[in-house]
Amino acid sequence: xxxxxxxxxxxxxxxxxxxxxxxxxxxxxxxxxxxxxxxxxxxxxxxxxxxxxxxxxxxxxxxxxxxxxxxxxxxxxxxxxxxxxxxxxxxxxxxxxxxxxxxxxxxxxxxxxxxxxxxxxxxxxxxxxxxxxxxxxxxxxxxxxxxxxxxxxxxxxxxxxxxxxxxxxxxxxxxxxxxxxxxxxxxxxxxxxxxxxxxxxxxxxxxxxxxxxxxxxxxxxxxxxxxxxxxxxxxxxxxxxxxxxxxxxxxxxxxxxxxxxxxxxxxxxxxxxxxxxxxxxxxxxxxxxxxxxxxxxxxxxxxxxxxxxxxxxxxxx
Amino acid sequence: xxxxxxxxxxxxxxxxxxxxxxxxxxxxxxxxxxxxxxxxxxxxxxxxxxxxxxxxxxxxxxxxxxxxxxxxxxxxxxxxxxxxxxxxxxxxxxxxxxxxxxxxxxxxxxxxxxxxxxxxxxxxxxxxxxxxxxxxxxxxxxxxxxxxxxxxxxxxxxxxxxxxxxxxxxxxxxxxxxxxxxxxxxxxxxxxxxxxxxxxxxxxxxxxxxxxxxxxxxxxxxxxxxxxxxxxxxxxxxxxx
Numbered sequence: 001x002x003x004x005x006x007x008x009x010x011x012x013x014x015x016x017x018x019x020x021x022x023x024x025x026x027x028x029x030x031x032x033x034x035x036x037x038x039x040x041x042x043x044x045x046x047x048x049x050x051x052x053x054x055x056x057x058x059x060x061x062x063x064x065x066x067x068x069x070x071x072x073x074x075x076x077x078x079x080x081x082x083x084x085x086x087x088x089x090x091x092x093x094x095x096x097x098x099x100x101x102x103x104x105x106x107x108x109x110x111x112x113x114x115x116x117x118x119x120x121x122x123x124x125x126x127x128x129x130x131x132x133x134x135x136x137x138x139x140x141x142x143x144x145x146x147x148x149x150x151x152x153x154x155x156x157x158x159x160x161x162x163x164x165x166x167x168x169x170x171x172x173x174x175x176x177x178x179x180x181x182x183x184x185x186x187x188x189x190x191x192x193x194x195x196x197x198x199x200x201x202x203x204x205x206x207x208x209x210x211x212x213x214x215x216x217x218x219x220x221x222x223x224x225x226x227x228x229x230x231x232x233x234x235x236x237x238x239x240x241x242x243x244x245x246x247x248x249x250x251x252x253x254x255x256x257x258x259x260x261x262x263x264x265x266x267x268x269x270x271x272x273x274x275x276x277x278x279x280x281x282x283x284x285x286x287x288x289x290x291x292x293x294x295x296x297x298x299x300x301x302x303x304x305x306x307x308x309x310x311x312x313x314x315x316x317x
Numbered sequence: 318x319x320x321x322x323x324x325x326x327x328x329x330x331x332x333x334x335x336x337x338x339x340x341x342x343x344x345x346x347x348x349x350x351x352x353x354x355x356x357x358x359x360x361x362x363x364x365x366x367x368x369x370x371x372x373x374x375x376x377x378x379x380x381x382x383x384x385x386x387x388x389x390x391x392x393x394x395x396x397x398x399x400x401x402x403x404x405x406x407x408x409x410x411x412x413x414x415x416x417x418x419x420x421x422x423x424x425x426x427x428x429x430x431x432x433x434x435x436x437x438x439x440x441x442x443x444x445x446x447x448x449x450x451x452x453x454x455x456x457x458x459x460x461x462x463x464x465x466x467x468x469x470x471x472x473x474x475x476x477x478x479x480x481x482x483x484x485x486x487x488x489x490x491x492x493x494x495x496x497x498x499x500x501x502x503x504x505x506x507x508x509x510x511x512x513x514x515x516x517x518x519x520x521x522x523x524x525x526x527x528x529x530x531x532x533x534x535x536x537x538x539x540x541x542x543x544x545x546x547x548x549x550x551x552x553x554x555x556x557x558x
Contacts, residue, residue, distance in 0.1 A: 011558070050404045052556045073407040084402035086327075088334050100323045101406040145402065 001026055002047065002153065002183070007056030008207075009042050017042045019056060020209040022202055026152075029179050031198035032187035033306060039207040040187035041081060044157045047185065048078035061152055074103060077151035077182075081158050083142025087131030091122055091141055094130055095148055102149035112148060119177060120144040121170070136167035143174060147182070154182040160193055172197060191306055203306060228273055230281050231294035233266040241267065247288045253277035266293045320408045324416025325423075328390075332424040338386065342428045345382045349375055353435050364443025365527075371435055372453040372525045376516060379457045380493070382428055383421075383464025384485050390417045391472040391552070392481040410552040414545055418462075418469055425461045429454065449527035456524020459537035463515060464489060466544035473551040489515070492540075515540070 001023065008018025017039035024030050032040040045051040047058065049069035058065030061075045086094055095116060099109035117123045120140045125133060130141060139159065146154060159175065160168045175197050178184060188194045194201060195215045203211040203218070211218050230248065234240030241260060244267065248257045253275045260267040271281070278295055285292045332338040352374030357367040394400035403413050436450045471485035472478075496517035499510035511518055519533040 048405045050401055050556070070407050070409065073405055076405065078401070078405045080398060080401045082398040084399045086331070086399050087397070088331055089327075093330075097323065097327050098402060098406075101320065101402070101408055103407060 001059075001061070002185075003057075003059040004047075005057045007043070007046065007053050007058065009039075009046060009051070010054045015207055017046075017207040018053075020204075020207075021056075022209060022212060024183065024185065026183050028200060029175075029184040029186070029198045031194035031201045032185065032204060033189070033191065033194050033201050034187075034204035035189055037206075038189075038204040040189075040204055041157055042207075043204070044078075044155050044185060044187055045080070047153075048076055048080075048155050049073050050078065050080075074149075075152045077146030077149065077154045079139075079142045079146045079154075079156045079159060081161060083138050084145070085130045085138055085141050088129065090129055091126045091133075091144075094141065095144055098145035099148040102151075104149055109148070112150070116144050116148050119147070120174065135162050136164070136170075139163060139167070139171065140174070143171075143178075147178065150181070152183060153185070154178060155185045157187050158189075159186060160188065160190065168193070228271040228276075228278055228281060229268055229294075229296055230271065230285065230292070231263055231266045231268040232285055233291035233293055235290065243288075244269065244285075244290060247284055247290070248281065251277055251280045251284045253280065264293055266291070268294070320406075320412040321416045321419070324403070324408070324413060325420045328417050328420030329423055332386070332420060338424060341382060341385045342424075342431070345378045345428055346431055348381075349378045349432050349435070352378075357435075357439075364439050364445050365449070367439050367443065368436060368445050368449060368453065368527070369525055371439065372457065373521070375429070375432060375453075375457055376460055376520050376525065378432075379425070379429065379461035380464045380489060380516070382425055383461040384468045384482070384489060386421045386425060387418075387465045387468030388472050388482040388485045389478050390421065390469050391548075392475050392478045393472075395476045396478065404556070410549050413552065414469065414473075414548045418465060418545060421465050421469070422458075422462050425465060426458060429457050429461065446527070452527045452529045453524055455529070456520055456533070459524070459534065459541075460516070460520055463537050463540040463544070466541040466548070467492070470544040470548040470551065473548045473555070493517075512536075 003023050005021045006019040007021070009016045020039075020043070032043060034040050042051065046053050047060065047065070049065060049072050053066065060072045063072045063075070065072045086097075089097065092113070095113065096106070096109050099112065100106065104112070117126055120143050122137070122140055122144055125137055130138060133141065139162075143156070143159065146156070156175070160171050163171060172193070175184065175186065179197075186194065186197060200214055201212070201218060202209060232244050234244070245257050245260070248254060248269055248271060253273050254271050254277060255274060256272040258270040258272070260269045262268070271277075282292055282295055353371055356374055357370040362370075391400065394403070433454075436445070436453070439445055440447075440450070467488050468481075468485040471488065472481045474484055475481040492513070492515035494514075495510045496514035499507045499514070502510065519536050522528075523530045523533040
């Protein structure tokens with residue numbers, strides 16, 4: 001279990017994180033979500049004992065992360081934003097070095113290596129020099145060094161950063177496999193990435209913890225979800241905008257209608273709604289003898305929630 | 318101790334694989350050879366004088382090689398982000414610094430050993446004792462290790478390798494020229510600065526002439542220890558920044 005209490009970090013006089021408090025249970029996969037500069041990397045670096053906090057306490061697996069970082073590091077595997085690889089070493093030599101650094105004997109490294117290569121799908125490049133590998137493979141090597149000593153806690157900072165779509169899918173599958181045996185902490189600013197991989201989210205903004213819970217919990221905690229965008233053709237010679245707006249405002253569940261913008265030969269209206277009322281909106285538009293061109297969620301619920309939470313943090317600062 | 322050995326093996330492997338390290342070795346040996354030819358082999362001289370001149374030139378090479386082999390050790394790892402692996406492994410900052418230092422020192426000793434044919438030439442053609450040669454080489458290794466420690470310390474200060482190199486160079490220049498600077502000052506500052514000088518007092522008047530003084534050995538070990546300790550403390554401090 002990870003327990004963090006009133007953790008904060010200042011760079012010079014500038015607050016980068018905190019104070020934040022949270023707990024992560026064994027076996028959980030938790031996503032740190034936030035915009036660039038939200039404090040995700042700082043939080044993960046502190047948890048990985050790479051950086052010391054300015055104040056607060058950390059307990060990882062029953063050990064004090066501040067006073068006993070040496071022991072805590074044995075329980076942690078960390079993949080930073082940029083994989084910490086040596087370009088002049090082969091994959092095998094590098095993983096052997098990483099394993100020995102984490103206290104494994106050469107025999108243990110040798111026995112563990114086939115599993116690590118299989119899980120990370122590095123078998124065919126095992127003898128290659130890391131400097132010659134693609135970014136995707138280097139990222140995999142980064143994951144491999146993080147898991148070689150079978151740590152209880154796995155910390156992955158933006159694991160899909162810089163990967164192409166195929167590599168992102170592969171990395172996502174890899175993380176799914178790793179979830180079976182590790183407590184995993186992942187950071188990302190990509191919402192879909194986090195929502196597909198994690199059991200629980202910690203939303204950070206400007207160094208503060210803005211929300212915590214599953215995607216559903218976070219969305220449910222918001223009273224208003226601006227989720228529907230409707231695009232309607234404006235009738236010729238008609239006072240289109242006002243009429244359409246009035247029709248949309250009359251639909252049950254619609255709290256407000258934003259000013260429209262032109263799109264695809266019609267006018268698009270973003271609706272703030274308390275529920276998914278796409279069916280009612282389409283019916284109302286058709287009943288008003290208007291041409292419905294397009295109707296969809298403008299953003300996912302999580303994305304809306306995220307923007308609201310982060311927007312709130314901006315407003316409060 | 319185990320972590321020092323693991324880091325030592327990796328670093329030494331990196332030196333042996335690195336074209337940069339071999340280019341430094343080749344350049345140093347080239348310069349050493351030229352200086353030997355120009356200074357030591359010019360005209361008829363006592364073989365002991367020729368040996369002194371060889372060690373005079375080689376001491377500059379040892380200082381330069383020490384700097385060139387060490388200024389990238391930490392700064393390059395910071396720049397390429399590989400330092401995170403060491404920082405997040407159960408390894409102490411002292412072990413990181415010592416593993417890297419001993420690897421660099423080993424490569425420096427290999428480099429200095431490759432120049433051994435020059436004193437051998439003097440021995441074959443002149444009259445010098447083996448002890449005189451060995452004392453000179455002990456001095457070169459100690460001087461080189463002090464230079465390595467200074468370079469390693471500078472490397473912990475800066476992420477940029479060039480900045481680290483310049484910082485190391487400035488520290489070395491100051492330490493080498495403390496003696497001529499001290500001569501312009503009054504006592505007791507003069508005596509203190511003279512004793513802190515890296516080259517004139519402790520190498521030129523001792524090791525270079527084949528004289529093994531314990532105080533010179535202690536001086537170089539102390540300088541090496543001091544800058545390695547500063548390197549460890551800087552690494553530790555960087556975790557708080």
